[in-house]
Amino acid sequence: GPGGRQPRRMTPPRSPAPATPPTTPVTRLRNPGELLAALPYLIGFHPRDSLLFIAFGGSSGRRIELTQRVDLPPADDAPAVCRALAANVVRVTPAGVAVVVVGGDPVVAGGVPFGGPPPANDLAGVAEEALVACGVTVQSRTWAAGTGAGAAWACYDTCGCRGAVPDPDTTPFAATAVAAGLVALADRADLEKVVAPTTPGRLRRRARMLTRVVDAALDPADPRGRLRRIGRRRGGAPVGGAHPRDARPGVR
Numbered sequence: 212g213p214g215g216r217q218p219r220r221m222t223p224p225r226s227p228a229p230a231t232p233p234t235t236p237v238t239r240l241r242n243p244g245e246l247l248a249a250l251p252y253l254i255g256f257h258p259r260d261s262l263l264f265i266a267f268g269g270s271s272g273r274r275i276e277l278t279q280r281v282d283l284p285p286a287d288d289a290p291a292v293c294r295a296l297a298a299n300v301v302r303v304t305p306a307g308v309a310v311v312v313v314g315g316d317p318v319v320a321g322g323v324p325f326g327g328p329p330p331a332n333d334l335a336g337v338a339e340e341a342l343v344a345c346g347v348t349v350q351s352r353t354w355a356a357g358t359g360a361g362a363a364w365a366c367y368d369t370c371g372c373r374g375a376v377p378d379p380d381t382t383p384f385a386a387t388a389v390a391a392g393l394v395a396l397a398d399r400a401d402l403e404k405v406v407a408p409t410t411p412g413r414l415r416r417r418a419r420m421l422t423r424v425v426d427a428a429l430d431p432a433d434p435r436g437r438l439r440r441i442g443r444r445r446g447g448a449p450v451g452g453a454h455p456r457d458a459r460p461g462v463r
Contacts, residue, residue, distance in 0.1 A: 240384060243353045243364060246309060247376045249384040250358050253278045257358045260314040262334065264296045264342075267350065272306035283315050289334055293341035300347055307350035310338045313357065329354035329365040 240246045246265070251257045253265070258280055266277040279299060284292040300308055315331045329335075335352045342349050352367035358376060365373035 242374075243351060243366065243372070244374050244377050245382050245384060247311065247353070247355050247358050247362070247364055248360075248379050248382050250278075250311070250313075251379075252384070254280050258313045259357070261312075262292070262296075262338065263311040263313070264300055264338070265309040265311065266300045266303050266305035267307050267309070268303055268305045276303040276305060283312070283331070283334070286333065289337045290341070293338045294344075296338075297341040297345045297347060300342065301345050305347060307348040308342055309350050310335060310342070310352045312352075312354045315354075329367055332367060335367045 240249060250263065250265075253275065254263075260283045261280050262283055264277075264279045265275060267273055268276040277300060279296050281292060281296065312329070312331045312335055315334075331354065335354070339349050339352060353364055354367060355364040355376065356362045360376060360378040362376040363373070364376060365371075
C-alpha cells in the first residue's frame, strides 16, 4: 500500500575495470637468431659490416634499452670505439649486453666450419674487455654474415652454437614491429635517402607554396599576393601596407 515499504532495487555488482593494454608492444626473443632478425627493426635498416651493442634492462632484465651500431673499426681503432660504446651503455644501467658482429669476412659468408671460430674474433674480445672494464655483464657474443633470412650466424662463446637467421615473417618480434609501424630498410643507404634533404627544385616549389599561404593570410582579397609582389618589384610599399623601412625604430 502507500504506506508500505518500497521494494529494494537490486544493483548489479560492478565488473572489474578492464586491464589497460601496454603502450609498447611486448614480445620475447628466444635465441640469437631471433635477435639478429630483430636488429633491422631496432635500427631501421639491415646492417652490413657492423659492430652492435644491444643493452638489456628493465625489471625483468630482458627489455631492450639501447641499441648502438658502428661500422666495423680498424684493429687500431677498435679499443677506443668499444670503450666509447661501453660508456654509452653504462648510462642505461643495463643488466647485460649482447655483442653482435655482422659481416666482415665474405669468405665465410655462407657459414662457419664446424668447430672453427667466427670471423673478427679479436674484435669480439676487445668489445668484451671494454664492457667488463665498465662493470657490465656480457650476455652473448655473436657473429652473423647478415640479418636477412637464411644468413649464417655463430657464437664466439664456448657453447659453439650456430644456425641461420630465421625469416623475419616467421618471428613474433618482426610481426609485432610491423604492427607498430616500424620498417626495416635494405641498408643504410636507403635510410640516408629517407632523411636526406630534398632536391633544390622541390625546395623552391615548397617556398612558393608557403609564400602563397602567408599572402592569403595577410590579405584574403589578394590570396596569391600579386599586388604585394608588384609593389616589391617597384621598390615601393606593398599595396595595403606600410613600407618595411617605416617599421624600424628611429626612422621617419
